[in-house]
Each structure stands twice: as C-alpha cells, then as structure tokens.
Amino acid sequence: MASLKLSHIYKVYDNGHKAVNDFSIDIADREFIVFVGPSGCGKSTTLRMIAGLETITAGDLFIGDTLVNDMEPKDRDIAMVLQSYALYPHMSVYENMAFGLRNRKMPENEIKERVMKAAKMLDIEEYLERKPKEMSGGQRQRVALGRALVRDPKVFLLDEPLSNLDAKLRAAMRTEITALHKSLNTTFIYVTHDQVEAMTMGTRIVVMKNGYVQQIDTPMNLYNEPYNRFVAGFIGTPQMNFFDVKLKRRQDRVSVIFTNGDQVTVPYEKVSKIHSQYLNGDTTVTFGIRPEHIFIEKSGDGLKFIVTNVERLGNETIIYGKLGDHLGEFTMKDEGNNIVVKVVDRDDIAVGDVVYAQPNPEKVHFFDNDTEVTLMNKIPPYNTVQAEISGDRMSLLRREVLLPPIFKTAAKNAAEIELSIPPYAIVPGNDFSLEVAKIEKADDKNLAYLQKGDSYLFALVDDSVKEGDEYGFSLRNEKINVLVNGKEVLKAVGDDESLEGSFYKTEVRENGQRVLHFFYKIGDYAIETASEQGYKINSIDGDACYKNNYKYAVPREKIRLVGSSENGIDGKVKEILDYGNTRFAKLDCGGQPLLLEISGPGFSEDRVRVAFDPGDISVWSTRIDMKLC
Numbered sequence: 283m284a285s286l287k288l289s290h291i292y293k294v295y296d297n298g299h300k301a302v303n304d305f306s307i308d309i310a311d312r313e314f315i316v317f318v319g320p321s322g323c324g325k326s327t328t329l330r331m332i333a334g335l336e337t338i339t340a341g342d343l344f345i346g347d348t349l350v351n352d353m354e355p356k357d358r359d360i361a362m363v364l365q366s367y368a369l370y371p372h373m374s375v376y377e378n379m380a381f382g383l384r385n386r387k388m389p390e391n392e393i394k395e396r397v398m399k400a401a402k403m404l405d406i407e408e409y410l411e412r413k414p415k416e417m418s419g420g421q422r423q424r425v426a427l428g429r430a431l432v433r434d435p436k437v438f439l440l441d442e443p444l445s446n447l448d449a450k451l452r453a454a455m456r457t458e459i460t461a462l463h464k465s466l467n468t469t470f471i472y473v474t475h476d477q478v479e480a481m482t483m484g485t486r487i488v489v490m491k492n493g494y495v496q497q498i499d500t501p502m503n504l505y506n507e508p509y510n511r512f513v514a515g516f517i518g519t520p521q522m523n524f525f526d527v528k529l530k531r532r533q534d535r536v537s538v539i540f541t542n543g544d545q546v547t548v549p550y551e552k553v554s555k556i557h558s559q560y561l562n563g564d565t566t567v568t569f570g571i572r573p574e575h576i577f578i579e580k581s582g583d584g585l586k587f588i589v590t591n592v593e594r595l596g597n598e599t600i601i602y603g604k605l606g607d608h609l610g611e612f613t614m615k616d617e618g619n620n621i622v623v624k625v626v627d628r629d630d631i632a633v634g635d636v637v638y639a640q641p642n643p644e645k646v647h648f649f650d651n652d653t654e655v656t657l658m659n660k661i662p663p664y665n666t667v668q669a670e671i672s673g674d675r676m677s678l679l680r681r682e683v684l685l686p687p688i689f690k691t692a693a694k695n696a697a698e699i700e701l702s703i704p705p706y707a708i709v710p711g712n713d714f715s716l717e718v719a720k721i722e723k724a725d726d727k728n729l730a731y732l733q734k735g736d737s738y739l740f741a742l743v744d745d746s747v748k749e750g751d752e753y754g755f756s757l758r759n760e761k762i763n764v765l766v767n768g769k770e771v772l773k774a775v776g777d778d779e780s781l782e783g784s785f786y787k788t789e790v791r792e793n794g795q796r797v798l799h800f801f802y803k804i805g806d807y808a809i810e811t812a813s814e815q816g817y818k819i820n821s822i823d824g825d826a827c828y829k830n831n832y833k834y835a836v837p838r839e840k841i842r843l844v845g846s847s848e849n850g851i852d853g854k855v856k857e858i859l860d861y862g863n864t865r866f867a868k869l870d871c872g873g874q875p876l877l878l879e880i881s882g883p884g885f886s887e888d889r890v891r892v893a894f895d896p897g898d899i900s901v902w903s904t905r906i907d908m909k910l911c
C-alpha cells in the first residue's frame with residue numbers, strides 16, 4: 283500500500299527527445315490510475331520512471347513520503363507486469379513465480395505459501411508444473427500477474443498487459459484485474475492505448491498526448507467535461523462528431539449555424555459560460571456532439587443528412603450519414619461532412635433516407651478552433667466588461683469608480699475600454715454590487731453567476747454567499763487585461779518574476795571534510811542554495827551547469843526589500859505603475875526588468891535593493907522549457 287506523488291516530472295532522452303513534460307499528479311493509496319493516449323505519447327516512459335527503469339530528467343517522485351528518484355528499482359517495492367509477459371521459457375509456472383522470491387533468499391516454505399495463494403487467486407493452480415509454452419496467452423498473462431502478486435508490492439505497474447490477447451479474453455481479464463485490485467487494496471498504475479480499458483478500469487485516468495498531460499479526471503468527468511477536443515475525441519465510441527459552426531445569441535437561445543447554413547438552437551442558459559466574443563455569429567468554433575446525444579426524426583427541422591450506412595448491433599444501431607452542402611445537395615466526396623448517430627430501437631431508418639438531427643442541448647460541447655480548448659470551462663477564464671471613461675473616472679457595472687491611472691495611460695484618449703476580468707480578480711468589497719443568480723461548485727470552488735443585464739459576471743465566492751444575495755465586490759485591477767477596440771493595451775500582472783543568471787559551486791574544507799556550496803548568481807548577487815538543489819541541477823545538466831544560464835523565478839510576494847549593505851540585487855526604479863488599489867515599481871536590475879509591489883503612496887526611492895530566499899526560487903532551463911527544481 284502506498285501513495286505516489288509525481289511533481290513536475292520531465293524526461294528528455296539522450297537524443298534530445300522530450301518524451302514527458304511537466305507531469306504532476308498525486309495518487310492516493312489504493313487508487314487505480316490509468317495512463318492512456320496514442321502510441322508514443324509518453325505513457326510507458328512515465329511508468330518506467332516510476333519503476334526506476336528509466337532515469338528521471340527533472341522533477342521529484344515520491345512513493346509514500348520517500349523521495350525515490352535515485353532509489354534502485356529493486357528497493358522501490360514496486361512490481362511491474364509487461365505486455366510481453368517476460369516469463370522464463372525453461373522454467374515451470376511455479377518456478378517462474380518463485381524466482382524473484384528465491385533471489386531474495388526467502389525461506390522455501392514461505393515461497394510456497396505465497397505462490398499457492400497467488401495461483402489460487404488467479405485460478406492457475408492446476409498449471410503450476412507446466413512450461414509457459416504449454417499455456418495460452420491469457421494463462422501466461424496470469425502467470426506474469428502472479429509473479430508480481432507474490433512479491434506483495436506497494437504499487438503495481440501494468441504496461442499494456444492485455445494487448446496480446448484477443449478481444450474476448452481481454453474483456454474477461456479486464457474484469458479480473460479490476461477484481462484483483464479490489465481484493466489486494468493496493469495502488470495500481472495501468473498503461474494502455476485503449477480508451478475502453480481506461481474507462482472501465484480506472485478510478486482516475488490521465489489522458490496524454492505528445493508527452494503532455496491533457497486531463498486528469500474520473501472516467502465520467504472525462505466523458506462529460508472533456509477539457510479539449512483531443513480528450514473529447516479520444517474518449518467514447520463511436521467518436522464524438524465535430525463540426526465547424528458559428529454561434530449567434532438571440533435573447534434566451536443560441537443558434538448553432540453550420541457551414542451549409544443549417545441551424546439548430548440551444549438554450550442560452552446551457553452555454554452561458556461561453557464568452558460573448560464567440561456568440562456574435564462571426565467566429566468559427568468547433569461544435570462537438572456524441573453520437574448517442576443526437577435525436578433523429580424523419581421530418582421536421584434540424585441538421586439534415588442522408589443515411590449512408592446503418593449498423594444494427596442488436597442493442598443499438600449506428601447510423602452513418604452525410605450532411606448536405608450549402609444547396610442542400612448531398613455530395614458523397616466531401617470528407618468533412620460526416621455524421622454518426624447512435625440510437626436504440628430505431629428499425630425504421632434505412633440507407634438513402636433523408637433525416638433531421640437534433641442535438642440533446644444538455645450534451646453539447648464547443649471548442650476554440652485555434653487552441654482546441656473547451657469554451658465551456660467549469661470556471662470561465664475571464665469575463666469581459668465595457669467601461670466608459672470620463673476624466674479620472676470610469677463607469678462600469680452600473681457604478682462610477684476611480685479610473686486606475688495606469689488604465690488611463692494605456693487607454694490614451696479612448697472613451698471606452700474593455701476589461702478582461704478573471705473570476706478570481708473579483709473580490710469582496712464595496713465598489714460594485716450585483717445579484718447572485720446562481721452558485722455552483724466547480725473544482726472545489728464556489729462559482730457565482732452574478733446577474734449582469736442579460737448575461738453573467740462569474741466570480742469565485744466563499745461559503746457565506748448565497749443565491750439571491752446582493753454581492754458587494756471590488757476588482758483586483760492588476761489582474762485585468764485592458765483592451766481598446768479589441769486590441770490589448772495593458773496586460774495583467776503575473777504572479778511570478780524571473781531573472782536570468784548563472785550557477786556556480788565553491789569547495790571548502792570543513793572539519794577536514796571536503797564540502798561543496800552551490801550558488802545562484804544574478805548580476806553581482808550570489809544566493810547560496812541548499813546542496814540538495816545544487817546536486818539536482820548538476821545531475822540534470824552535468825558539469826555544463828557551471829557554464830549554463832538559468833531562469834530564477836520567484837513569487838512576487840516573496841521579493842524582499844533589503845538595506846543597501848545587505849546581500850541583494852540593485853534595481854533602478856524606472857517607473858511607478860499605479861493600479862489604484864495596488865502599485866508597482868518597475869525596476870531595472872542590471873538590464874533585466876522586475877516588477878516590485880510597493881505599499882503606500884510614500885514610495886519615492888529611485889534605487890532599491892531586493893533579495894530572495896533560496897527556498898522560494900524555482901530554477902528553469904533557458905534552453906528548453908523545463909523546471910529543474
């Protein structure tokens with residue numbers, strides 16, 4: 283039994299190929315985690331790093347509370363089951379299962395007890411004297427499982443264990459492995475490219491693509507709330523249908539307009555989290571709808587298509603069709619106009635029929651065409667609010683407030699600006715007030731729908747806020763993007779600052795011992811860091827680390843002002859950025875910019891010295907996008 287923690291794990295192979303990028307997950311004891319994704323996405327590499335068969339380029343791997351990056355595979359208390367079984371052909375099943383235990387010098391009677399127990403669990407007791415070649419694929423895989431089982435490991439790693447088996451056996455073994463997980467009460471990590479295996483076995487699934495984690499979620503959340511088009515298409519069979527459409531809001535409904543001119547509508551309430559910029563009828567977005575979420579009728583309206591194939595599977599029927607072109611003609615050549623519908627109990631539909639499809643409005647998905655990310659995030663990334671400027675004040679959300687001086691500068695002479703406000707930048711306060719129309723749980727947070735005319739302003743609120751309340755709030759101006767005529771004129775202030783510098787070590791003798799000290803160096807400012815971090819950087823980049831440049835990032839709130847005689851880096855104050863409720867000094871630290879939050883209007887220095895604690899600094903490579911520690 284064990285929990286696992288993967289923290290910012292990277293794998294860069296010797297040939298420079300970056301196979302795994304910034305993989306982080308907390309795996310609880312007894313979870314059944316599945317890594318799924320197309321071939322080459324980095325699943326096995328990640329699993330092999332957990333097993334200790336592959337070195338971890340950067341990041342921390344914990345089993346329980348122990349950092350195991352440098353621990354030998356045999357000491358990790360992990361058992362691995364592979365696709366290829368990897369059984370010894372000249373040994374009997376019993377000997378194969380006993381082999382690892384004998385190597386550990388376990389007493390023979392205990393070995394026997396363990397092998398017999400595992401054989402019973404896996405129903406292979408009668409084959410113990412056979413050689414692997416005298417067994418079927420399914421039985422061999424059971425032996426491979428048994429060999430892992432007898433070791434009583436803390437964590438089971440399984441790499442495509444079923445892919446050599448035929449479909450029927452695979453389904454049966456899926457059930458067995460799930461049952462095994464339940465009875466063993468051990469943490470399982472299972473790699474597969476098969477989404478059905480992932481969905482049926484995992485308590486949580488990690489979907490990967492090109493070395494990047496796309497989404498980590500429960501099977502049902504992946505199915506119902508895919509984060510992007512890739513996850514939406516990967517999970518579910520037949521695959522989700524995707525169409526290019528434009529969306530146009532008409533009061534309480536939104537028209538979904540297909541390229542051929544056909545339209546369906548969905549209630550605005552269902553898509554109210556989609557940013558208004560996508561609802562103007564001009565922007566092409568991707569509409570996603572699963573085959574099982576489409577109703578079809580032989581007459582009426584909706585998305586017209588011609589049936590090109592019907593597959594009757596008994597319990598359900600899969601209907602394949604082609605949408606018409608803009609003249610309503612069905613051209614069979616075009617690849618982009620396919621539709622697949624899954625229905626139950628419809629034996630009246632035949633090839634050649636012209637039918638009308640209506641999506642279930644509860645089940646629609648929309649994705650940005652460029653980023654492919656959902657437009658229906660549980661927490662919308664930002665709200666857009668128009669503000670009118672007059673003199674030193676601005677009017678927005680039915681109120682007039684002070685125009686932050688930096689907004690005024692950015693707006694130049696514009697009379698109207700657009701504010702892009704993330705929900706977390708709306709904080710309790712007295713500047714504005716709107717009615718709470720609805721509150722819902724989203725990622726363990728409370729998302730409030732604040733009624734703003736005929737749409738909503740989304741804010742994160744605490745438990746004391748209730749539906750129907752009048753919610754008083756202010757804005758964190760520094761977290762707002764400002765636009766004029768659709769063009770960004772001021773970017774929100776980020777949470778971190780970073781400076782580039784070098785890395786060095788010194789060697790001293792202390793009490794007769796040779797001791798290394800490691801330093802981050804930014805300009806003349808040298809910060810001694812823990813030797814653990816120093817060794818980490820050295821182990822990742824080798825001795826090149828003493829020649830490389832690194833990016834040293836620190837949360838802004840951790841930047842300290844220090845006296846001119848203390849260790850620190852000097853910054854020349856170039857400008858004061860006045861956001862009204864907060865102010866920042868824009869510093870020039872030896873040619874590198876740094877934004878420092880300053881308190882009160884009394885700040886009048888033209889030169890300051892700042893310092894950081896080494897524990898607050900994260901170190902990034904400047905050559906590839908990788909966090910070293």
Ligand code: ADP
Pocket residue numbers: 295296297299301319320321322323324325326327328
């Ligand atoms: P998956 O298990 O998802 O199929 P892998 O983890 O095996 O993917 O591989 C991820 C990527 O890393 C692939 O592009 C693969 O070609 C590459 N790769 C795997 N092993 C090595 C290696 N030893 N050297 C270089 N590249 C490798």
